[in-house]
Amino acid sequence: MKVNGWLKTNTYHHSSFSDIGKLVRLKEKKELKISLGFPTLNEEETIAEEINVIKGKLQIEYPLLDEIVVVDSASTDRTRELAAEAGAKVYLADDHLQGFEVVRGKRVIPGKGNSLWKSLYLLEGDIIVWVDADIKNIHPKFVYGIVGPLLEHDHLKYVKAFYERPLMMKKRMRPSGGGRVTEILIRPLLASFYPELSGFLQPLSGEYAGRREVLEAVPFRVGYGVEIGLLIDIYEKYGLKSLAQVDLDRRVHRNQSLPALSKMSFAILHTFFTKLQQQDIISLEKKLPSEFRLVKTREEEIFLKKEEFTFIERPPMITVEQYRRKRANIEKNNFSAARPDRLESRK
Secondary structure (H helix, E strand, C coil): CHHHHHHHCEEEHHHCCCCHHHHHHHHHHHHCCCCEEECCCCCCHHHHHHHHHHHHHHHCCCCCEEEEEEEEEECCCCCCHHHHCCCCCEEEEECCCHHCCCEEEEECCCHHHHHHHHHHHHHHCCEEEHHHHHCCCCCHHHHHHHHHHHHHHHCCEEEEEEEECCCCCCCCCECCCCHHHHHHHHHHHHHCCCCCCCCCCCCCCCEEEHHHHHHHHCCEEECHHHHHHHHHHHHHHCCCCHHEEEEEEECCCCCCCCCHHHHHHHHHHHHHHHHHHCCCCCCCCCCCEEEEEEEEEEEEEEEEEECCCCCCCCCHHCCCCHHHHHHHHHHHHHHHHHHHHHHHHHC
């Protein structure tokens, strides 16, 4: 499938899915459950509002979501407390699948990708939608906009959001200019190595939804590289026609500093080149470094600040024994509730 054709057929606007009642009917007709997950780390300023807005519209007024869950990476503020008060189920990532916390004798530093991976174990839905927890202009469209294509089009397997990203400069907000890592790093890399994915306007966006059977079949990077890793792996496994993107108009969130973006870029670049090696697209003669060096200045002194990254890729969740046992029990219970006559006949 060519990119120009994909852009015309697989790019949507959120308004196409604003009939939430229709989405609920599709969900019920197809007998699907939908789960919303928030990966969090110190998001007390925004998490309660996000939950309240989405819960009010998509659980209370319309029963589109079956659960709203927060999976937290050891926040030190009131994120978990406020999320629970707003009505979300709240889990601490470290409390679950604990056998995966130590790799090669080193404890894995919790990250967003780790929380997303563990949320697959914790959430129960057939469709999983993830939304970042730092959105300041939250609206139900951030959920129904990316769930809608999956409900209306059975061939679609994974949907990402895109939007204008204002950039805060000192105390003034520019209407655009966010997404700097995408424009400077990711877009040239995709054009060079994955031109079929060059039609994605926001390949690193934190709002996306997918079918469980797809998400459980691919690995997850534990840190910043999780979004680009998922996009590449799902594309490689299912093809471009199974992917879609939805315009959500505008997203306002906390902008990162340039040093933070440098660290993020380092981790994403490591993920990208790891994927290229896994697909035999390139071959590197030496191992990719895990130490990031950022040049800094202090008065007249110039020095290097070093930070060691733990680059870990979680295995496809379907390969994890605890997960397979849990899903088997859920499916058994669902079968029993739906077909008690069948269960009785087996006795």
